[in-house]
Amino acid sequence: PDVSTTVAGIRLSTCIYNASGPRSGSAEALHKIAQSSAGAVLSKSATLLAQDGNPLPRTWQHNDASLNSEGLPNKGIDYYISDETISEILQDSSSSKPYMVSLSGKTTADNITMLRRMVGNTKIAAIELNLACPNIIGKPVVGYDVEQMKDILDQVTQILNLPPMGIKLPPYLDSVQFQQVATLINQYNWIQFVVSINTLGNATAVSIEAGMPFISSNDGFAGLSGPAVKYTALANVRKLRQLLRPTIDVVGVGGIATGRDVLEFLLCGAAAVQVGTQHWSEGPKCFDRLVQELSDCMTELGHESVRSIVGTLQPWN
Ligand code: RRO
Numbered sequence: 001p002d003v004s005t006t007v008a009g010i011r012l013s014t015c016i017y018n019a020s021g022p023r024s025g026s027a028e029a030l031h032k033i034a035q036s037s038a039g040a041v042l043s044k045s046a047t048l049l050a051q052d053g054n055p056l057p058r059t060w061q062h063n064d065a066s067l068n069s070e071g072l073p074n075k076g077i078d079y080y081i082s083d084e085t086i087s088e089i090l091q092d093s094s095s096s097k098p099y100m101v102s103l104s105g106k107t108t109a110d111n112i113t114m115l116r117r118m119v120g121n122t123k124i125a126a127i128e129l130n131l132a133c134p135n136i137i138g139k140p141v142v143g144y145d146v147e148q149m150k151d152i153l154d155q156v157t158q159i160l161n162l163p164p165m166g167i168k169l170p171p172y173l174d175s176v177q178f179q180q181v182a183t184l185i186n187q188y189n190w191i192q193f194v195v196s197i198n199t200l201g202n203a204t205a206v207s208i209e210a211g212m213p214f215i216s217s218n219d220g221f222a223g224l225s226g227p228a229v230k231y232t233a234l235a236n237v238r239k240l241r242q243l244l245r246p247t248i249d250v251v252g253v254g255g256i257a258t259g260r261d262v263l264e265f266l267l268c269g270a271a272a273v274q275v276g277t278q279h280w281s282e283g284p285k286c287f288d289r290l291v292q293e294l295s296d297c298m299t300e301l302g303h304e305s306v307r308s309i310v311g312t313l314q315p316w317n
Helices: 027-034 077-081 083-090 108-116 146-157 175-185 227-243 259-268 277-282 285-301
Strands: 005-007 010-012 016-018 059-062 065-068 099-103 126-130 165-169 191-196 200-203 222-225 249-253 272-275
Touching: 005 249, 016 285, 027 083, 059 277, 065 277, 077 083, 077 099, 083 099, 099 108, 108 126, 108 146, 126 191, 146 175, 175 227, 191 227, 222 227, 227 249, 227 259, 249 259, 259 272, 259 285, 272 277, 272 285, 277 285
Parallel strands: 016 272, 099 126, 126 165, 165 191, 191 249, 249 272
Antiparallel strands: 005 010, 059 065, 065 222, 200 222
16 A cells, blocks of 8 residues: 655655654654654754753653653754754665654744754755744643644744655644644645644652652643653644635644554544654654555555555544
């Protein structure tokens, strides 16, 4: 079966690629993704300047749930957009894969400064503007604040000749939130895709032996990911697909661990999917396995192409 897709008009040879965050902070790590069956390569969210992130321990994993309070450890925007880095990531690839950059400025001004540095850069296939980091101490999630979100989207509108643009959203839980955010997003013609979901913020894992949270940073409050969030992610993809204009692609992410999970996201309306927690625990060979499992599952169910599945979940009545 045909497992290729397009996102924002960009061809992805497979519909599965990495989520920003796990194993995506260095050219060396990104090169391994480029060498796998992943359909694209996406960087760790960049800030204007390099930073170390929050104190350790800042991640925790158990069965079907992961928590992180990384606090944006990254090498700074100039690293992720430099010719040297991009060549290193895409070196000895038979066909060069789309390379996408995630941005998560600490302020709107920082995001605008970083975007201006990417104007006219044709080596960057797309930009994922992260409006959903839950771990910056004292900073609200932009995607939960319609006013702040409108302000940044308005400012991005002023910048011309950017690579194709998408935004990364937090999980929404209430229908009013979905309506508000979709109505806002639909007003911006430059938004070509949305990525849903980022981690579910402010979760806590408790050690009964220590009598403390497992995670030290941010008082033990952290973003929840992994199979525990899959159902929330599926609903977010489905609802956004229903509410967003058809020219916006939805990229699904949240708890994908098997080829069957990928198919669930495609049915709900995802044009492509990202894998975060599973990539973190299994490493980049997860993309080879997931593409094979998806392909097998499609054959079993009689599906000829990914694109023909997208958004075909049927109603009961
Ligand atoms: O670095 C992080 O703490 C982080 C980010 Br920027 C994000 O968007 N989502 C997340 O779970 N962690």
